[in-house]
Amino acid sequence: MKSDERLERYAELVVRVGVNLAPGQLLELTAFPEHVPLVRAIARAGYRNGARYVDVRYSDPHVRRAMIEHAADDVLSWSPPWLLRRMEDSGREQSGTVFITGEAEPELLAGLDGERVARAQPRELRELGLKIMNEAANNWTVVAYPNEGWARTVFGEPDVERLWEAVAHAVRLDELDPVAAWEAHLSRLEHRGEQLDDLGIDALRFRGPGTDLTVGLLAQSIWEGGWDVTSWGRQHAANVPTEEVFTTPDLRRTEGTVRSTQPLALQGTVVRDLELRFEAGRVVDVRASTGAEVIQGAIAVDEGAAYLGEVAIVDANSRVGETGLTFFNTLFDENAACHVALGAAYEVCVRDGRGHSPEEKRRRGINTSIVHMDFMIGGPEVEVDALTNDGSAVPLLRKNEWQLA
Amino acid sequence: MKSDERLERYAELVVRVGVNLAPGQLLELTAFPEHVPLVRAIARAGYRNGARYVDVRYSDPHVRRAMIEHAADDVLSWSPPWLLRRMEDSGREQSGTVFITGEAEPELLAGLDGERVARAQPRELRELGLKIMNEAANNWTVVAYPNEGWARTVFGEPDVERLWEAVAHAVRLDELDPVAAWEAHLSRLEHRGEQLDDLGIDALRFRGPGTDLTVGLLAQSIWEGGWDVTSWGRQHAANVPTEEVFTTPDLRRTEGTVRSTQPLALQGTVVRDLELRFEAGRVVDVRASTGAEVIQGAIAVDEGAAYLGEVAIVDANSRVGETGLTFFNTLFDENAACHVALGAAYEVCVRDGRGHSPEEKRRRGINTSIVHMDFMIGGPEVEVDALTNDGSAVPLLRKNEWQLA
Numbered sequence: 001m002k003s004d005e006r007l008e009r010y011a012e013l014v015v016r017v018g019v020n021l022a023p024g025q026l027l028e029l030t031a032f033p034e035h036v037p038l039v040r041a042i043a044r045a046g047y048r049n050g051a052r053y054v055d056v057r058y059s060d061p062h063v064r065r066a067m068i069e070h071a072a073d074d075v076l077s078w079s080p081p082w083l084l085r086r087m088e089d090s091g092r093e094q095s096g097t098v099f100i101t102g103e104a105e106p107e108l109l110a111g112l113d114g115e116r117v118a119r120a121q122p123r124e125l126r127e128l129g130l131k132i133m134n135e136a137a138n139n140w141t142v143v144a145y146p147n148e149g150w151a152r153t154v155f156g157e158p159d160v161e162r163l164w165e166a167v168a169h170a171v172r173l174d175e176l177d178p179v180a181a182w183e184a185h186l187s188r189l190e191h192r193g194e195q196l197d198d199l200g201i202d203a204l205r206f207r208g209p210g211t212d213l214t215v216g217l218l219a220q221s222i223w224e225g226g227w228d229v230t231s232w233g234r235q236h237a238a239n240v241p242t243e244e245v246f247t248t249p250d251l252r253r254t255e256g257t258v259r260s261t262q263p264l265a266l267q268g269t270v271v272r273d274l275e276l277r278f279e280a281g282r283v284v285d286v287r288a289s290t291g292a293e294v295i296q297g298a299i300a301v302d303e304g305a306a307y308l309g310e311v312a313i314v315d316a317n318s319r320v321g322e323t324g325l326t327f328f329n330t331l332f333d334e335n336a337a338c339h340v341a342l343g344a345a346y347e348v349c350v351r352d353g354r355g356h357s358p359e360e361k362r363r364r365g366i367n368t369s370i371v372h373m374d375f376m377i378g379g380p381e382v383e384v385d386a387l388t389n390d391g392s393a394v395p396l397l398r399k400n401e402w403q404l405a
Numbered sequence: 406m407k408s409d410e411r412l413e414r415y416a417e418l419v420v421r422v423g424v425n426l427a428p429g430q431l432l433e434l435t436a437f438p439e440h441v442p443l444v445r446a447i448a449r450a451g452y453r454n455g456a457r458y459v460d461v462r463y464s465d466p467h468v469r470r471a472m473i474e475h476a477a478d479d480v481l482s483w484s485p486p487w488l489l490r491r492m493e494d495s496g497r498e499q500s501g502t503v504f505i506t507g508e509a510e511p512e513l514l515a516g517l518d519g520e521r522v523a524r525a526q527p528r529e530l531r532e533l534g535l536k537i538m539n540e541a542a543n544n545w546t547v548v549a550y551p552n553e554g555w556a557r558t559v560f561g562e563p564d565v566e567r568l569w570e571a572v573a574h575a576v577r578l579d580e581l582d583p584v585a586a587w588e589a590h591l592s593r594l595e596h597r598g599e600q601l602d603d604l605g606i607d608a609l610r611f612r613g614p615g616t617d618l619t620v621g622l623l624a625q626s627i628w629e630g631g632w633d634v635t636s637w638g639r640q641h642a643a644n645v646p647t648e649e650v651f652t653t654p655d656l657r658r659t660e661g662t663v664r665s666t667q668p669l670a671l672q673g674t675v676v677r678d679l680e681l682r683f684e685a686g687r688v689v690d691v692r693a694s695t696g697a698e699v700i701q702g703a704i705a706v707d708e709g710a711a712y713l714g715e716v717a718i719v720d721a722n723s724r725v726g727e728t729g730l731t732f733f734n735t736l737f738d739e740n741a742a743c744h745v746a747l748g749a750a751y752e753v754c755v756r757d758g759r760g761h762s763p764e765e766k767r768r769r770g771i772n773t774s775i776v777h778m779d780f781m782i783g784g785p786e787v788e789v790d791a792l793t794n795d796g797s798a799v800p801l802l803r804k805n806e807w808q809l810a
Contacts, residue, residue: 033441033463036438036465039465040465040467040471043465043472046471047471047474052476052477053476053480053483053485054471055485056463056465056468057462058461060463062445063445063459066445066448066449066451066452066459067452069452070452070453071452072457078458080458080460080491080494082488082490083487085486085487085490086485089485089486089487
């Protein structure tokens with residue numbers, strides 16, 4: 001496949017499966033400058049598929065770096081009003097929305113004051129974004145664009161073609177009919193979510209080197225996976241790729257220690273050898289060989305940031321896992337391994353979970369935060385069990401193989 | 406000079422002379438994706454010079470091209486509300502503002518329907534932008550970034566270094582102390598404006614190959630050049646480079662024919678061999694070997710677009726002219742030669758010209774439009790005379806040499 005043709009196919013997949021754009025919709029893209037070729041291809045694909053208008057915002061990590069280095073303390077968490085307006089409009093207009101990831105310099109912020117790095121989050125914008133996401137106003141998707149810097153991070157050399165091949169496999173672009181392949185794949189994930197719902201799970205237990213973690217669920221927890229659906233009934237695939245089934249835990253009921261099985265690439269910081277200890281749901285100890293300061297800063301951003309908001313199961317069938325790569329990109333790495341996330345929970349994963357106040361949500365054990373930070377805890381050496389309501393322990397993963405029939 | 410050092414010096418010049426940033430100001434940048442290195446350098450220079458926050462918007466010409474090709478008719482002139490909000494805030498907050506030019510593909514829109522190209526202007530945004538400019542709310546500047554595509558357009562090969570050297574000379578970056586050189590240069594231009602004001606000019610006459618054009622001025626016309634000043638008293642240099650003195654003509658009193666002496670690069674279209682004929686101020690005939698459709702479309706955008714809003718004098722002392730290059734970039738080409746502009750007039754160039762309604766402005770002979778399209782009409786073969794109120798003809802330029810003592 002020629003690279004131009006591959007790019008156009010990818011853009012079609014993003015628009016038709018990721019966003020599943022409805023004719024006449026606004027299509028909004030947020031990307032880094034290094035994503036220009038994909039942005040342009042998605043803009044063309046958007047108009048071909050009936051977009052009314054394609055609106056692009058490029059966010060520049062180097063400009064953000066300059067802000068973290070130099071701006072006054074109160075500016076770090078400031079949200080430009082026009083970006084709030086863009087997001088408000090996006091919710092009200094129920095736009096199709098694409099976020100492109102794939103950082104050219106995943107360690108751009110290494111060496112800066114980690115506490116300032118952690119606080120550099122436009123707070124109002126994050127809150128509004130999470131609110132709109134929980135309202136399911138948008139058919140949104142997160143995708144990635146292979147670029148030189150990212151390839152250098154993964155392979156130690158700028159072998160973009162090799163990265164493209166891995167990404168194309170992970171997102172099923174190597175299928176004859178990627179759209180049909182996605183439909184079949186998402187149905188399989190939906191089935192898996194139903195299997196887990198049927199088990200009646202009280203808690204999950206993860207055991208492996210450095211890990212003995214119990215994550216208590218809510219009686220109302222629902223497993224999600226496969227298609228996402230907007231409040232107005234439009235299917236979309238919020239992550240391209242996606243290989244996970246996930247739910248919202250009880251924020252009060254995580255106990256034990258966990259060792260991350262993959263480095264974690266945040267915006268400009270790579271956290272390595274992360275180890276956390278939880279008591280009564282709360283992180284009480286943080287260790288890491290790089291980036292510990294940024295994790296410490298992030299869990300201090302608000303009350304919810306020190307508690308879990310998501311737990312997800314990924315098995316060896318993952319196309320991302322099949323590549324055998326560490327991508328230093330959460331969209332990919334979280335789809336290669338079981339993971340948990342500190343911070344905001346998904347309301348869609350809780351029966352009657354929508355539309356409550358933050359206080360009411362916390363009272364019910366549903367986490368709220370402006371942070372949502374996934375990190376990988378699964379792998380071939382980590383056993384995953386479901387501790388069910390009837391008191392039994394049901395194996396879910398052994399050597400990363402799915403154990404349910 | 407190493408290229409990194411040159412870029413940093415350039416960014417300092419933009420912030421300290423072009424914008425003349427006041428400590429604590431917001432600094433807003435608008436650029437194309439190909440301008441990333443300069444954007445980042447200006448962001449750093451902005452914070453070094455006391456910016457409270459640096460806000461960047463990248464506008465992507467290829468996304469605009471896709472819109473012109475595919476979007477519905479009414480979308481062509483639509484202004485996204487969040488961009489209006491950004492501009493409103495910019496006026497209210499009196500931000501420092503940088504626009505970066507230097508198109509990588511000046512003929513990107515060649516081959517598209519010229520009438521749609523001409524109509525693809527976000528109307529509300531243009532109107533708001535011109536209103537804020539006339540209110541002199543911002544210390545703003547337009548600068549350019551040498552890039553491969555632009556160099557290819559100028560030289561037929563991507564010799565960026567050669568383009569950088571030309572740009573550096575034109576913007577006085579090759580001076581030991583560019584800031585001091587700019588101060589001296591802008592004082593000279595201010596003096597020249599005073600000389601022209603003292604003449605008592607009723608009209609300008611341009612005569613050369615294909616050109617015999619008389620541009621009548623207003624009794625209230627004022628010549629500007631050198632420093633610009635905001636409504637709150639901040640000096641800035643709205644164009645880097647600038648070599649012109651300019652004023653607002655009487656929109657009703659342009660007569661004759663004019664042949665453009667340089668190709669004109671609009672956004673994505675290059676107009677070559679432009680010839681216009683004016684009667685009672687209005688364009689009544691348009692000819693061009695390329696881009697005629699886009700000019701025809703532009704002068705049909707609104708009533709004022711077919712009348713002049715600016716006339717400017719540039720002589721052989723121009724540093725841009727000294728390079729001997731055609732830049733295919735209006736910021737540079739208009740500063741190498743006398744020029745006129747169709748469309749919006751500058752209120753600052755008219756005594757008591759500020760704050761009138763569009764109707765009142767037109768009644769007074771001051772043009773209003775969402776268009777402001779400069780094109781070059783001067784050169785060594787074009788003689789320029791001032792026809793003064795006392796009935797004499799005073800030579801201003803001969804062989805591009807300034808004739809006033």
